[in-house]
Amino acid sequence: MVGSSLAVTGTLEPYLGGATELVLDAAIFLVVVAVAYVLNKAVIAPLVGRLFDRQGLDEHARRPLQKIVTFLVLFAGITVAFGAAGYQGFLRSLATIAAAATLAVGFALQDVIKNFVAGVFIYTDKPFRIGDWVEWDGHSGIVEDISFRVTRVRTFDNELLTVPNNVLTGGVVKNPVAKGRLRLKFVFGIDYDDDIDEAIDIIVEEAEAHEGILEDPAPSVRLNELADSYVGLQSRIWIDDPSRADFIRTRAEYVQAVKERFDEEGITVPFPQRTVAGRDAWSEPGTFGGGE
Numbered sequence: 001m002v003g004s005s006l007a008v009t010g011t012l013e014p015y016l017g018g019a020t021e022l023v024l025d026a027a028i029f030l031v032v033v034a035v036a037y038v039l040n041k042a043v044i045a046p047l048v049g050r051l052f053d054r055q056g057l058d059e060h061a062r063r064p065l066q067k068i069v070t071f072l073v074l075f076a077g078i079t080v081a082f083g084a085a086g087y088q089g090f091l092r093s094l095a096t097i098a099a100a101a102t103l104a105v106g107f108a109l110q111d112v113i114k115n116f117v118a119g120v121f122i123y124t125d126k127p128f129r130i131g132d133w134v135e136w137d138g139h140s141g142i143v144e145d146i147s148f149r150v151t152r153v154r155t156f157d158n159e160l161l162t163v164p165n166n167v168l169t170g171g172v173v174k175n176p177v178a179k180g181r182l183r184l185k186f187v188f189g190i191d192y193d194d195d196i197d198e199a200i201d202i203i204v205e206e207a208e209a210h211e212g213i214l215e216d217p218a219p220s221v222r223l224n225e226l227a228d229s230y231v232g233l234q235s236r237i238w239i240d241d242p243s244r245a246d247f248i249r250t251r252a253e254y255v256q257a258v259k260e261r262f263d264e265e266g267i268t269v270p271f272p273q274r275t276v277a278g279r280d281a282w283s284e285p286g287t288f289g290g291g292e
Helices: 002-055 059-084 088-108 110-125 165-169 196-209 244-265
Strands: 133-136 139-146 150-154 160-164 181-190 220-226 231-240
Touching: 002 059, 110 139, 110 160, 110 165, 139 160, 150 165, 160 165, 181 196, 181 244, 196 220, 196 231, 196 244, 231 244
Parallel strands: none
Antiparallel strands: 133 139, 139 150, 150 160, 181 231, 220 231
């Protein structure tokens, strides 16, 4: 290697003079960087792509991870190029400067780094995907985009929320559509004088009659509350391939159908009632102020 370098230097020196060594070092640097680039395109990128296919990563997760791999390969190639070109002194100085800069930037960008790490967890753990309906901290909406720093969610009022990733990984996020089916629960209140078995039959029949409600698991009803003014019957039904629209529409149609059947069969949905009782008999109060 040294002999070849000396031979090339001897060949170029008559043409370049004192700049021969500088030009040769620059050429070595560029060649090594070009080799790293070609190696990434021809070998490393396809291998990483096959690895991602094997892991079943989605497209939105593959792109940023591929960019990170490309950056690391090119960074390694540039580092090797500095050494091969004989820029070790410059490389050591650059490493010292980079270490100091990294420390300073690390303190200044703690939140950014925190969100970046949270974004990595979102891509690997997959608590939700683009298009999912999610709920967290009193907010809800459809996920429109996931990046390494923020997640963008479109609310059902058509507002766009830009949420730092660490907010979503640091708390509880509910994903109602993560699985293929979703169970809905609704409490129907009936009067204490009404027939409980008849009301249960109506609730189940209307669930079985609705085309959007699954037959398996079968609809079920349980008496779960004896409130001040009503008997609570909790209905549990399942819907398939849920979305926010399906959830709202199915529940509204089902509840309306049950209410109409209750009206037809004379089953009452009572208003809240209060009973006032006292120890002594009630009497009409006298005139205020003690007057006659």
